[in-house]
Amino acid sequence: MSLSQANLAELAAAIKAWGVELGFAEVRITDIDLSAAEAGLQAWLDAGMHGEMDYMASHGMKRARPAELVPGTVRVITARMNYLPPDKDGETEDWREREARRLADPSAAVISVYARGRDYHKVLRARLQQLADRIQAGIGPFGFRVFTDSAPVMELPLAEKSGLGWRGKHTLLINRSAGSMFFMGELLVDLPLPVDEPTGAHCGQCTACISACPTQAIVAPGRMDARRCISYLTIELKSAIPEELRPLIGNRIYGCDDCQTACPWNKFAQRATLPDFDERHALGSAGMIELLAWTEDEFNRRMEGSPIRRIGHERWLRNLAVGLGNAADLGAKGDPAIVAALRSRLEHPSELVREHIRWALARHG
Numbered sequence: 001m002s003l004s005q006a007n008l009a010e011l012a013a014a015i016k017a018w019g020v021e022l023g024f025a026e027v028r029i030t031d032i033d034l035s036a037a038e039a040g041l042q043a044w045l046d047a048g049m050h051g052e053m054d055y056m057a058s059h060g061m062k063r064a065r066p067a068e069l070v071p072g073t074v075r076v077i078t079a080r081m082n083y084l085p086p087d088k089d090g091e092t093e094d095w096r097e098r099e100a101r102r103l104a105d106p107s108a109a110v111i112s113v114y115a116r117g118r119d120y121h122k123v124l125r126a127r128l129q130q131l132a133d134r135i136q137a138g139i140g141p142f143g144f145r146v147f148t149d150s151a152p153v154m155e156l157p158l159a160e161k162s163g164l165g166w167r168g169k170h171t172l173l174i175n176r177s178a179g180s181m182f183f184m185g186e187l188l189v190d191l192p193l194p195v196d197e198p199t200g201a202h203c204g205q206c207t208a209c210i211s212a213c214p215t216q217a218i219v220a221p222g223r224m225d226a227r228r229c230i231s232y233l234t235i236e237l238k239s240a241i242p243e244e245l246r247p248l249i250g251n252r253i254y255g256c257d258d259c260q261t262a263c264p265w266n267k268f269a270q271r272a273t274l275p276d277f278d279e280r281h282a283l284g285s286a287g288m289i290e291l292l293a294w295t296e297d298e299f300n301r302r303m304e305g306s307p308i309r310r311i312g313h314e315r316w317l318r319n320l321a322v323g324l325g326n327a328a329d330l331g332a333k334g335d336p337a338i339v340a341a342l343r344s345r346l347e348h349p350s351e352l353v354r355e356h357i358r359w360a361l362a363r364h365g
Helices: 005-021 035-046 060-064 095-103 120-139 155-162 208-212 230-236 264-268 288-292 296-302 307-330 336-343 351-363
Strands: 026-030 075-082 144-147 182-189 218-220 252-254
Touching (some): 005 026, 005 120, 026 155, 075 120, 075 155, 120 144, 120 182, 230 252, 230 307, 252 307, 288 336, 307 336, 307 351
Antiparallel strands (some): 026 075, 075 182, 144 182
16 A cells, blocks of 8 residues: 555554553654664674673674564654553652662562563563554554564664654663653554654763662663673573672662662653553562572462563572672671571572572671
8 A cells, every 4th residue: 555645644643642542651753774873783792791692693783774674664663651660559759769778678679660560571562563453454454563672673773763762871761751761662664654853862961870880880871781780680691690790789689770760860750551560469579588488380470471480480599699698788697587598598409599599698607
């Protein structure tokens, strides 16, 4: 089907409205020229900053060339969805203050805010598919493919080009009216829709995110060494966490939000409108001793539908061991309950787990 420019403009406006109806906070459109991002991607890969994330390098520059990934693609529809859970009844404390308080609590298991609800991959993919269905119902069959952090697509440069926000010095996307607490997804399409303009960057001289990073993983503005990032260490890394980095992780057992809680723009962070991102299993208030006691069956059952489940029980225990070891630095050195919990896992069948447990116990010696 051939659409006139007027029809394409009308369709673009309708797509944005349909997206909001489907729960997205904002929908924008961009072309597919990411040539400006290729050199930076190659330099980052050449420096080995992707660590064990081999998938980052396995597709070469196809990651920066959407039309090679999905032939016929001429535009990308980008969308963002807020994920900050709603305030609990009677809660008045700012969410950033609450997160800071838990980081100082030697018993608290700190889990990245985005991971406390349903797996965002499933939520966004389903909503983007519904958006494609709405388009198809309006114009007939067209070429498209849905992506949500699930294939070799450079989401951030595409989102930035489309005007969803700008890439902050911590490398995450920031939106002037919503901070950075949102997920992103894309529809690669063969429709020559009118494109939106970028917003430009608005970080100015601020370096709060760089200063806040516990492991100094932000090695320069806009340049992240994933090998030092706590999110990488607790989620992507399959092997032992380097000993020199363990004390810096504190009680962060899945991901890290420090660069986002430090960002002034996140005073504008918006609450999720979908119940999918409501907190599950009290993951925003859980204790490490309680979580360490979960059997593998309990872990798999409780984490069903959660992004946390993909790290598996073994790495879950590894991370908790590090967190409990670091409780010694938070005023709980030698705490009998922590020591007993750690000792209960000394005979775990995994050497990865046992080694981290031994390290943690030594911290309390």
